[in-house]
Every structure is written in structure tokens, then in C-alpha cells.
Amino acid sequence: MSAPTQDNSAVPVPDEVQGGDEEADAKADRDRIRVLGGATDTAASFQFDGEDHTLGNALRYTIMKNPDVEFCGYSIPHPSEEKMNLRIQTYDGVSVYTVLEKGLDDLMAMCDVVDEKFKDAREEFTQRMDTS
Template sequence: MEHGSFQDQSQATFSLTDEDHTLANSLRYTLNQDPRVTFCGYSIPHPSDARVNIRVQTTVDPAREVLKDSCQDLMLICQHVRGTFDQAFTEFKSKKGLESMSIEP
């Protein structure tokens, strides 16, 4: 192997445009739950710039793969929260006799 031809894929910084603390902190949380992650953090370069930088360092697996897995985990968490909310809201409506009431996403 030539010197310089190996690129360490276990660490990377990802820049997400049009995002803020909401997504970045949620992703940081899910990433830190993954045992493959040795470090994860995010920064917002400037308040007027709608962009976040997420730094991911892993044990061995490619940081890109681990970030993708965490995005999928976060999506499943959000779906669970939405399903739980919808079920509780439906139960509330039926107890209060408010069947015509609805919440639009």
C-alpha cells in the first residue's frame, strides 16, 4: 500500500444544509447510543448560516454507514412517537366525545 492512498473512513465530518439544532441534537443523541461510535458532536458554524457540521468517529465501521444507520433509527423513533401520540389523541377524543376534532400534520 502506498503512503497516502489509505483514507480512514471511520471518521468524518458531515455538513447538513438547511438544518439546525433540532436535527443535529437528535442525530447526536442517536449516534451516541450506537456502540460503534467513539465520538460524536456537532457545531453550527455561524448563526446566520443554516448549516450544521456533525463529526462522527467510530471504532472501525465507516462513519458514513453509522450516520446512515442513526438517521434510520431516528426516523423509527419519530414514527413511534407519532403513532403513540395519534393513538393517545384518538383515545382522548373518544372519551370526550370529540370524534370530529382532528390534527393535521
């Protein structure tokens, strides 16, 4: 992985962070996340296009549960812009890119659990209503 540029322009997130086999979807997702200037391996800010507090707060919470993370916070630069900035700082030797990927994977796993629990509860409710 090449080091992010050190200027103030946004650069794409490295391919290792993106994952996924569907090329078109992966390219579209890759274009929505950028590493902001001044990034190092242990401290970086990311800009997510088309995202807001819904992803920001959930991702911040998930990433902060990682013991390798020293700080994680997000901000919405302006309410009229569909952008969310996420800042991650890790302890020495831990890559922010790995932490971001793990955070996104953990959040997806939590969403899958919530989805499955909801479907089970809906099915149980429907069965009870049918027997009433």
C-alpha cells in the same frame, strides 16, 4: 465507495448513505449533505444544509447510542447560516457512512413511534370527550 477528497472543500455524500427510490427527492437530499475534507473511513465531518439544533442534537444522541461510535458531536458554525456540522468517529473497522445511515434510520424509527403514540393518545382523548 470512493474515498472522500482530502482537501477542505465539501464533497457529496456517497450514494450508499442516501438510500431511497424517489430519484428527485433523493437527489435533493443528497445535495443537502456533504462530507467535509479530511475524512477517513472511521472519522468524518458532514455538513447538513438547511438544518439546525433540532436535527443536530437528536441525531447526535441517536448516533452516540451506537456502541461502535467513539465520538459524535455537532455544531452550528454561525447562527445566520442554515448549516449544521456533524462529526463522527468510530472504532477501528467501522465505517462512519454506515453509522450515519443507521443513525438517520434509527431517528426516523423513533419519530415514527412518537407519531403513532401521539395519534393513539389523540384518538383516545377524542373518544373520551365524545362520551362525556
